[in-house]
Amino acid sequence: MVDTAFYQNKGPFSLKKICELTGATLIPDAAGMLQVRDIAPMETAAEGEICFFYDKKAKAKASEIKASACVTTEELKPFVPQGVAVLVHPDPKTAYLTLNQAFYAEYAPQAGIAASAKIHPSAKIGQGCFVGENVVVAENAVVGDGCRLEAGSYIGHGCVLGNNCRIGVNAYVSYTKMGNNCYIYSGARLGTDGFGFQFMNGQHVRIPQVGLLLIGNDVEIGANTCVDRGALGNTVIGDGCRIDNLVQIAHNDKMGRGCVIVSQTGIAGSCTFGDYVVTGGQAGIADHINIGSGAQVAAQSGIMRDIEPQTVVMGSPAVPFKDFMRQVSFLQKNSKK
Secondary structure, X not given: OOOOOXXXXXXXXXXXXXXXXXXXXXXXXXXXXXXXXXXXXXOOOXXXXXXXXXXXXXXXXXXXXXXXXXXXXXXXXXXXXXXXXEEEOOOHHHHHHHHHHHHEEEOOOOOEEOOOOEEOOOOEEOOOOEEOOOOEEOOOOEEOOOOEEOOOOEEOOOOEEOOOXXXXXXXXXXXXXXXXXXEEOOOOEEEEOOOOEEEEOOEEEEOOOOXXXXXXXXXXXXXXXXXXXXXXXXXXXXXXXEEOOOOEEOOOOEEOOOOEEXXXXXXOOOOEEOOOOEEOOOOEXXXXXXXXXXXXXXXXXXXXXXXXXXXXXXXXXXXXXXXXXXXXXXXXXXXXX
């Protein structure tokens, strides 16, 4: 059961309504008026709750389902016990997402500006915004309508936020222009200095970073992630990108639409990603690399040369996935000799 101290439960819903929301088919149809009050895991769901069963490996456990209703596939429905209403859906994971969004909502603060917030007279705050305790909005910054600036967050001089953006607790935004519907998680650092130095007269002299960070619409950037602004041009994060916690994106990197960058990935400067590139956790990417649209980089891979579109690579240095598996197989066979 989801803890209502943290989330609002908008239920109960009838099974008929759940079918309308998710596109599932109810068996038996007569159970349409049955009400469920909550979503729960298959192993712990009880009467009055609905669960989801989509993993073939869990067939043995399916006989122990005690929920009032279960969303599953046509293939797996015979494993659901008698007495449990079955909602058949071709993709229960998608149905779960839809139902989760219908059932639960975070407690959202009411619009208003906390007394401890510091907003420069030249800054512009849109309508319906929430500005929390100790927020700082600096000179000439622009914050769109419906934004949520959580406690301790900082919006730097000249920054622009679109509508309905959420800036998490203690997040830092500088030298940045972002679109609408972005979510910057707690502790993220955006628009910071790129790591650029020139060795002169026996010391490392910092190269001024005079570019910006441009973020598209519907972008999420995870907790404690750092995205540097450009050195001369701009760093660009395309529409719909999803960037996990603890990621480093360096100056002048450019990402297309819908890229997914998983935790602890490090991307050196001046790399260019196409659309829908995916990097696994702890991947490392050297500077000035081009990665084509749809390419996938496996976890802990080291990228030292360009990657063609739709290619899956793995290893360090990374090679096509099939080549990597041949290498592993060869090493395993020869280690036994």
